[in-house]
Amino acid sequence: MTAVNGKGSAISLPISIRNVTKTYGTFTALDNVSLEIASGEFITLLGPSGSGKTTLLMVLAGFIRPASGEVRFGDRDVSLLPPHKRDVGMVFQNYALFPHMTVAGNVGYPLRLRGVAKSEIADRVQKVLALVQLGELGTRNIDQLSGGQRQRVALARAIVFEPRILLMDEPLSALDKKLREQMQIEVRHLHQRLGMTTVYVTHDQREALTMSDRVAVIDKGRFHQIGSPRDVYERPESRFIAEFIGESHLVAVSMRGGTAHYRDRPLQLAEPPRHPSGQQFLVMRPEKLKLLTGGEDGLNVFEGTAREIVYQGESTLLYVDLPDDVEVAIRQPATNVGPALPAPGTPVRLGLPAGDTMLVPAERAP
Amino acid sequence: MTTTSLADEVGRRDHAAWKAPNEAAYRRRERSETTVLAALAVPGLLLIGAIALTPIAWLFWLSFRSGSDFTFEHYERLLHPTYTLTLQTTFELSFLVTAICIALGYPLAYLISQVRPRLAGFLLLLVLFPVWTSLLVRCYAWLVLLQRRGVVNSWLQDMGLIDAPLRLMHNFTGTTIGMVHIMLPFMVLPLYATMRSLNRDYMRAAANLGASPVKAFWGVFVPLSFPGLFAGIIIVFVLCLGFYVTPALLGGGRVMMWSMQIERNVTYHSDWGAASALGVVLLAMTLAILWGVGRLIGFDRIVGGR
Numbered sequence: 001m002t003a004v005n006g007k008g009s010a011i012s013l014p015i016s017i018r019n020v021t022k023t024y025g026t027f028t029a030l031d032n033v034s035l036e037i038a039s040g041e042f043i044t045l046l047g048p049s050g051s052g053k054t055t056l057l058m059v060l061a062g063f064i065r066p067a068s069g070e071v072r073f074g075d076r077d078v079s080l081l082p083p084h085k086r087d088v089g090m091v092f093q094n095y096a097l098f099p100h101m102t103v104a105g106n107v108g109y110p111l112r113l114r115g116v117a118k119s120e121i122a123d124r125v126q127k128v129l130a131l132v133q134l135g136e137l138g139t140r141n142i143d144q145l146s147g148g149q150r151q152r153v154a155l156a157r158a159i160v161f162e163p164r165i166l167l168m169d170e171p172l173s174a175l176d177k178k179l180r181e182q183m184q185i186e187v188r189h190l191h192q193r194l195g196m197t198t199v200y201v202t203h204d205q206r207e208a209l210t211m212s213d214r215v216a217v218i219d220k221g222r223f224h225q226i227g228s229p230r231d232v233y234e235r236p237e238s239r240f241i242a243e244f245i246g247e248s249h250l251v252a253v254s255m256r257g258g259t260a261h262y263r264d265r266p267l268q269l270a271e272p273p274r275h276p277s278g279q280q281f282l283v284m285r286p287e288k289l290k291l292l293t294g295g296e297d298g299l300n301v302f303e304g305t306a307r308e309i310v311y312q313g314e315s316t317l318l319y320v321d322l323p324d325d326v327e328v329a330i331r332q333p334a335t336n337v338g339p340a341l342p343a344p345g346t347p348v349r350l351g352l353p354a355g356d357t358m359l360v361p362a363e364r365a366p
Numbered sequence: 367m368t369t370t371s372l373a374d375e376v377g378r379r380d381h382a383a384w385k386a387p388n389e390a391a392y393r394r395r396e397r398s399e400t401t402v403l404a405a406l407a408v409p410g411l412l413l414i415g416a417i418a419l420t421p422i423a424w425l426f427w428l429s430f431r432s433g434s435d436f437t438f439e440h441y442e443r444l445l446h447p448t449y450t451l452t453l454q455t456t457f458e459l460s461f462l463v464t465a466i467c468i469a470l471g472y473p474l475a476y477l478i479s480q481v482r483p484r485l486a487g488f489l490l491l492l493v494l495f496p497v498w499t500s501l502l503v504r505c506y507a508w509l510v511l512l513q514r515r516g517v518v519n520s521w522l523q524d525m526g527l528i529d530a531p532l533r534l535m536h537n538f539t540g541t542t543i544g545m546v547h548i549m550l551p552f553m554v555l556p557l558y559a560t561m562r563s564l565n566r567d568y569m570r571a572a573a574n575l576g577a578s579p580v581k582a583f584w585g586v587f588v589p590l591s592f593p594g595l596f597a598g599i600i601i602v603f604v605l606c607l608g609f610y611v612t613p614a615l616l617g618g619g620r621v622m623m624w625s626m627q628i629e630r631n632v633t634y635h636s637d638w639g640a641a642s643a644l645g646v647v648l649l650a651m652t653l654a655i656l657w658g659v660g661r662l663i664g665f666d667r668i669v670g671g672r
Binding site for chain 2: 062063082083084086087088092093094096097098099100109110113157161
């Protein structure tokens with residue numbers, strides 16, 4: 001589950017977060033949080049705003065002192081170490097590039113602070129600027145750069161002193177969608193090449209799934225699920241995860257005799273329910289549902305009424321009303337073959353293969 | 367990002383042979399809006415003309431008159447040592463007061479910018495409080511404090527720091543103390559405004575990159591506060607150049623400022639020509655300094671554009 005870079009701890013360090021709590025008055029930003037991050041791993045802290053993800057990153061950087069708990073980089077307890085002695089790179093959400101320095105001045109700043117020789121600074125700055133594809137822009141002022149270029153300068157400045165840990169606080173959120181997706185891949189490649197342990201904070205679940213070795217979903221100061229992107233998407237452990245990651249609609253099912261029933265019909269499940277008692281929900285992802293035309297076998301069938309068709313370019317969403325005020329959606333790829341979508345108001349039958357079923361409990365498992 | 371104004375749109379259409387039927391209507395609307403906006407500025411422009419430009423023009427005219435003749439004699443007189451010495455005193459005092467205001471104001475502004483908002487508001491109130499009190503009252507208050515048997519001297523004597531009372535007023539020292547007191551808010555306010563608006567991520571970034579708090583302060587915070595510092599320096603220095611009340615009271619006639627020479631020419635000699643020439647020179651010097659500094663660091667930075 002963890003990706004350890006082959007080059008070992010010379011270029012990266014494991015991070016150990018143990019029982020960290022941070023409160024502001026009566027508000028608990030971090031509630032007894034523990035997390036082990038492997039050396040060289042790319043882990044994403046994913047959560048809605050106010051979930052505590054940035055607070056945890058600030059604790060790692062040393063800007064926020066927790067009320068209790070311990071942070072270790074490798075063997076070293078850094079809990080009380082001030083930020084400037086932690087030797088971690090950080091990319092800020094607003095980049096925090098110094099406007100009174102040029103691009104090269106910004107990138108060279110951490111090297112100047114470390115007393116690196118002038119000629120070597122110029123050399124290393126040039127190399128790292130080339131790495132982020134800004135080789136020609138060293139003499140520019142910060143206000144002459146586009147948003148994407150600033151992002152690259154911030155990245156270059158954070159890695160130029162070869163930190164073994166890199167922290168990133170929603171670094172791509174200010175970019176437009178196309179550039180953001182391009183940068184996601186670039187940051188990922190950079191990580192594969194340099195191999196430092198990377199903690200990445202985002203509220204964008206797609207970004208988290210795209211970039212990470214592991215995703216740690218956080219809400220209200222606690223981790224709800226930690227796992228590979230495929231894990232958290234395909235096997236959500238709670239209703240919150242199922243709803244927060246990806247598109248999904250939940251259908252209440254009743255548990256009887258150890259199996260789940262929908263409207264008194266037993267469901268065919270991929271695996272027996274993990275929590276055989278209590279209220280359970282079936283997770284309906286739009287891309288997993290099939291529009292049925294005949295009497296297909298081996299599927300869980302849901303009957304409802306087509307309500308609305310939303311054209312989205314590469315695919316089309318059809319919203320379907322199931323009985324008991326339950327809404328689901330089904331996604332049809334934009335091909336010109338396959339059944340036409342039913343007109344709103346007409347009855348439809350939806351099928352969910354047993355292999356694509358997921359049950360989640362109403363509340364988070366204790 | 368490109369923005370297209372109505373005027374651009376209309377202009378582009380002009381190049382094409384095709385004319386939209388409503389084009390003239392758009393242009394008429396554009397013109398009438400411009401006219402209305404210009405008309406709104408008229409009262410303001412008239413007021414500035416009446417209360418600022420006309421007196422200056424009159425001053426300028428007077429400075430070249432002797433009786434009914436055109437003359438340079440008022441300017442030639444300014445080369446006399448009396449005036450060059452006054453000019454020297456004026457600049458010395460202005461430099462000194464500005465320097466002390468930086469030394470006292472910068473740490474103060476830094477403190478106010480770093481504390482919690484409520485405390486900052488209270489401290490700002492303390493800074494502003496003197497500004498709301500009469501200038502004259504404050505100068506007389508300093509006279510009371512600084513005189514031979516005043517509070518300051520008796521304290522210093524009681525603490526055994528001095529044997530005989532210091533001469534703290536009716537000299538350069540007293541004038542400096544009084545002027546620093548008057549000018550300090552004008553240094554603190556622009557500095558505070560700039561410091562407060564600095565995103566604290568800059569300091570966090572500096573620390574993260576390995577800068578100790580001292581290095582981050584000198585390498586990042588201070589340079590980023592320059593716009594406020596320059597604004598403060600300009601305001602204080604220019605106000606000092608033309609300052610009258612405090613040097614007149616606390617200098618006791620021994621510290622001759624340029625403004626006092628103006629007053630002397632008017633009240634003692636009723637020589638409006640000479641006084642006007644002095645005024646014109648002061649104005650020219652002030653404008654020259656503003657222009658020079660503006661050329662050096664960009665005027666938009668002084669007035670806080672960036």
